[in-house]
Amino acid sequence: MKSFVVVHRPDPQSEQLAIYLKEKLSCSLAWDEENPEICFTIGGDGTFIYAVKKYCEKLNTVSFVGIHSGTLGFFTDYLNSEIDELIQDVLNKDGKIVESQLLEVTIDQKEKVYAINEMRVENSIRTQILDIYINDEKLETYRGTGICVCTQLGSTAYNRSVQGAIIQEGLPVIQVAEIAGIHHREFQSLGSPIVLKEDSVVRLVSDNFEGALLCTDSNSQKLDGKSEVVCQLSNRSVRMMRYRHVSYLERLKTLF
Incomplete structure (x- = not known):
């Protein structure tokens, strides 16, 4: 059984999404704040970066998945409105790891x-x-x-x-x-x-x-x-788990 953790922005919406995600995934994945294999981040790019820094000493074993509920979401693959789609993808797909030094x-x-x-x-x-x-x-x-x-x-x-x-x-x-x-x-x-x-x-x-x-x-x-x-x-590389393809140009267009 894979282990996971959720890191979220300190706002009510992101907190509720984190509670919901933890509840839905706990039936198939094990919650582990110390040594997670998958770290879900809920917020924006700042939250994603914070999570990577938090697990900087364990980057060879943890991968990251971003859910966008913040201002900028260049590192995120899912909108907050797509949380159920993410859950289904995690439970039913293997995902692909993309690394960046x-x-x-x-x-x-x-x-x-x-x-x-x-x-x-x-x-x-x-x-x-x-x-x-x-x-x-x-x-x-x-x-x-x-x-x-x-x-x-x-x-x-x-x-x-x-x-x-x-x-x-x-x-x-x-x-x-x-x-x-x-x-x-x-x-x-x-x-x-x-x-x-x-x-x-x-x-x-x-x-x-x-x-x-x-x-x-x-x-x-x-x-x-x-x-x-x-x-x-x-x-050292950050490992991003991709359950679906989002083109680089689509990510780029979120900036303007």
């Missing part, structure tokens, strides 16, 4: 954190100066608010708001995009997003990270006193 971020060669969508180095207090290296080869010295490095999944998130390219699913790449770069006759940088193959390593080095934040999805931490942030695709 996380972004691994290493701070000063010590601390590691992970992101589903993107990592950002941002400084709203003063101009952030960064030496950007790709595979240990210096690309540029950047000046501006910060840099965003995203996964394919994250290309439709924050990356899109800084005019980064949207990357089709199935492409294991990372993208580097500027956040409000400074461009004039004294200082210039690439000024365009750059898409890098899957084994690329992006290193951001600075003599002064005072006031800067490292943001990984919705989490953030201060970079004061640090000198280096390294980004690359991780060997």
